[in-house]
Amino acid sequence: MKLNKNNYFSQEANQHYMSVSQFKSFLPSYNGCEAAAMAGINGEWERPYVLAFDEGHYVHAWNEGTLDEFKSENPHLYASTGKTAGQLKANFQHCNTMIETLESDPLVMKALGGQKEVIMSAELFGIQWKVMLDSYQPQTGIFADLKTMKEMDGKFWNNEVGIYENFIDHYGYNLQMAVYAEVERIVNKRDQWLLPHMVVVTKQKPPDHDIIYFDYDAIEQGLHIVGKHIERVKAVKSGTEQAVRCEKCEYCRSTKKIQRIKHFSELKLY
Ligand SMILES: [Zn+2]
Numbered sequence: 001m002k003l004n005k006n007n008y009f010s011q012e013a014n015q016h017y018m019s020v021s022q023f024k025s026f027l028p029s030y031n032g033c034e035a036a037a038m039a040g041i042n043g044e045w046e047r048p049y050v051l052a053f054d055e056g057h058y059v060h061a062w063n064e065g066t067l068d069e070f071k072s073e074n075p076h077l078y079a080s081t082g083k084t085a086g087q088l089k090a091n092f093q094h095c096n097t098m099i100e101t102l103e104s105d106p107l108v109m110k111a112l113g114g115q116k117e118v119i120m121s122a123e124l125f126g127i128q129w130k131v132m133l134d135s136y137q138p139q140t141g142i143f144a145d146l147k148t149m150k151e152m153d154g155k156f157w158n159n160e161v162g163i164y165e166n167f168i169d170h171y172g173y174n175l176q177m178a179v180y181a182e183v184e185r186i187v188n189k190r191d192q193w194l195l196p197h198m199v200v201v202t203k204q205k206p207p208d209h210d211i212i213y214f215d216y217d218a219i220e221q222g223l224h225i226v227g228k229h230i231e232r233v234k235a236v237k238s239g240t241e242q243a244v245r246c247e248k249c250e251y252c253r254s255t256k257k258i259q260r261i262k263h264f265s266e267l268k269l270y
Contacts, residue, residue, distance in 0.1 A: 003119050003130055011043050017121060017130040018233075020176040023226065026233045029160055030172045034236050034243035036251035041237065045251050051091065056148045058095045059102075059201065063134055063146050064116045094203065098148065101207045102199070111144045111197050111211050113137055122186040124179065125230040131183045138188065142213075143180065144197040147173070151202050152210060168212070173198060177214045178222025193219055 024030035039045035061070035114137035156170035177196035
């Protein structure tokens with residue numbers, strides 16, 4: 001299967017290829033669930049629509065230079081009733097403020113330069129992976145991923161390890177950058193990785209923004225984490241091992257059938 005912009009996010013592409021977000025969707029440590037991941041890949045379940053996704057798409061369309069098309073293809077971005085009918089909904093107006101924040105910072109525009117939304121695929125850990133680089137500048141030795149998020153200073157409790165994590169570890173952005181760097185290196189037969197950068201803009205008023213880079217140590221660590229979990233993910237995705245239900249996520253809650261009555265003392269806080 002040959003990947004392009006129209007089929008990159010399709011069910012067929014998700015069946016053929018592993019992606020970083022699909023990989024994380026299998027892992028409880030990234031709020032994933034094997035059963036939900038498999039139901040998604042098999043087309044039996046669709047993750048409920050979340051408005052925040054469109055906010056991210058809006059800012060990405062700006063980076064790609066396709067914001068006008070994106071707006072005309074998505075009439076639901078506009079208010080349809082009331083005094084503001086015909087105007088962009090307030091949260092997308094705020095996306096414009098986030099875009100202005102990025103546009104007015106020269107270093108951001110430098111980091112986001114180059115080719116946009118570049119699709120690549122390569123074999124890694126014995127399976128095919130797909131990646132999409134938001135901004136790609138091989139001649140400068142970098143690529144950049146654009147992130148919109150609520151805030152940058154959130155701390156997240158990791159119950160497995162018993163520590164608080166920052167947003168990078170919590171969302172597995174280190175894994176994403178590592179896999180992107182490695183796929184790019186394999187595709188272009190390089191000895192060395194390009195340096196992954198992340199351009200972050202927050203939804204705060206006014207927005208905060210930053211540029212974060214990852215070094216070779218971070219790439220090695222990220223690939224190591226993927227390597228630790230990949231055999232289980234491969235086995236579940238190929239059907240040789242049964243997907244485990246987490247019984248907590250949206251998919252599991254909506255398909256739950258009680259197997260056993262719990263003793264009250266089994267309930268835990270975490
Ligand atoms: Zn689940």
